[in-house]
Amino acid sequence: MAGFSLKCGDCGTLLKSVEEAQEHAELTKHANFVESTEAVLNLVCSSCGKPCRSKTETDLHTKRTGHIEFVDKTAEAAKPISLDAPKPKDDTELEEPSDGGSIQNEExxxxxxxxxxxxxxxxxxxxxxxxxxxxxxxxxxxxxxxxxxxxxxxxxxxxxxxxxxxxxxxxxxxxxxxxLTPEEIKLKQQELKERARKKKEEDEKRMEREREKERIRVGRELLEAKRVEEENERKRTLALRKAEKEEEKRAREKIRQKLEEDKAERRRRLGLPAEESSVAKPSSVPPAKEEKASFLPVRPATKAEQMRECLRTLKQTHKDEEAKVKTAFSTLLTFAKNVATNPDEEKFRKIRLSNANFQDRVGKLKGGIEFLELCGFEKVEGGEFLFLAPHKLDLAVLHSAGSELNSAINNPFFGVL
Incomplete structure (x- = not known):
């Protein structure tokens, strides 16, 4: 296939003829040219008719003139390239320069x-x-x-x-x-400088407007983010207050129920008849038996009730030592929490009874060891240790123990009546 251009092997420029290749070599010192089947682009501006040989030239032309439409006439202008050296117009062009150099190697x-x-x-x-x-x-x-x-x-x-x-x-x-006169030249210089100064000022003003728009946009985004955060914080505060009120209501209701249970328990121990809310006993029961039955519990005490009674006994027995009672409750809560959280750790399920800290916090107080036994601990090795065997570990019992201890610690009326 015939070649339509010469391609510079050093920079990739396409050239239409040998003459253009020689001029390119003189300007760039490139000497590696090959024949190419790719035709030189011929993009003609539709507005002014200026031909452009590359996309770069069309972009520069558009930037200078604002013309954007170009017609591709590459196929029409493409002609097979002749590799013959250009013939001189007359004999004088073949004469060598007086200094002995050649035209192609001109400095x-x-x-x-x-x-x-x-x-x-x-x-x-x-x-x-x-x-x-x-x-x-x-x-x-x-x-x-x-x-x-x-x-x-x-x-x-x-x-x-x-x-x-x-x-x-x-x-x-x-x-x-x-x-132009010298005065006119100076005026023209001043005009050029003024034009450059005004262009610089316009660019600076435009950049300042862009920066101001960006600052306004960022400021609005920050204000919106702050408003959303404040709204979320307000909602969280309202939800927290609502939860606190509900928790306070539940605590009051629990205290009221505790007082009623304590009151009923005292009446039961004193042998007093139950209040009107109590279920009446059958009339067929003989009076002697009915009186004897009044001293028996109405129903079997649950494990939680036993724990509550044990803690109440501990507090009432040591009512003058409030600090020791709180320490005992906290220590028992720690024992229950450690076992419930780490049931496979034997070190949390085994307590040395002779430990001085344990004796001072729990062991010497009435009801302390009894509470641990209700949680499942048993005395082993001749009574030297309290041990909770894995097969006797009941998480439900430990959770009940934790609930009772939390109630005893947080309820100011616990064990008062």
Missing amino acids: MVVPEVNQQLLSELEEMGFPKERAIRALHFSGNVSLEAAANWIVENENDPDIDKMLLVPSSSSKTPEPKKQS
Whole structure:
């Protein structure tokens, strides 16, 4: 298949002819070219007809002019490339230069530009490389033309690279005579500086507006997040207060029930008849038997009731030693909690009775050891240890023990009556 372009093996640029390849080699010092079947792009602007050879050129053209529509005429312009060297127009072009060098190997140098205009551009803040390019391509005509070229080509990727041209074309024609007076030139310089200053101020104002919008947006988000957090906190507070009120109501009801149970228990022990709420006994029972039955419990005491009675006995027996009673209750609660939480740990199910701390906290107080025995502990090894065997471990009993101990610790009326 015939080739439609020459491709630079160093940078990948597509070139239409051998002449373009030679110019590319002179400018870049690239020497590796191969024939390619890929045609050079020919994207023609629909508005002004400017041809562009790459997507980069179309983007730059759009940025400079605002034109966005391009027609792809690559297929129409594609022609097989001729690899023959270009023929000279006349015999004089075949003559070698007087210095013995060849046209292709001509030395690349920095172009000569108007030094006065170059100094003025550098004083305006433009880099030397950019100023030389602007003066060279604008023909060293005027400061305004060079400045306009910089504005139009400021996005070129090589604008700040030093321009190199063949030595034969390095000398540019003398600049045309300035038609402006020195005062007009100074005014034009001031106008350019003012234009640059205004553009900078406009950019700064635009950035400040964007930053202000961002600050407002972030502020609104923070306020909304704070409002949501406060609303959630208010709901949590209301729920906590409601739970506290319900807990207080349950505690009062529990105290009332305790008082009624204690009152009924005292009446039972004193042999007094039950209150009206009590169920009447059958009339067929003989009076003697009825009187004897009044001293017996109405129903068998549950394990929880036995524990409650044991704790009540402990508190009433040591009512003048409130600190010891609280310590005993807390210690018993710790024993029950440790066993319920770690049922497989033997160290929590075995207590040495001779331990001084245990004796001081629980062992010497009436009802302490009895409460542990109700939890399932038994005396082993000649009464030296209290041990809760795994097969006798009942979590329901331990939970009941914990509930009774919590009630005894938190109920200010426990054991008073």
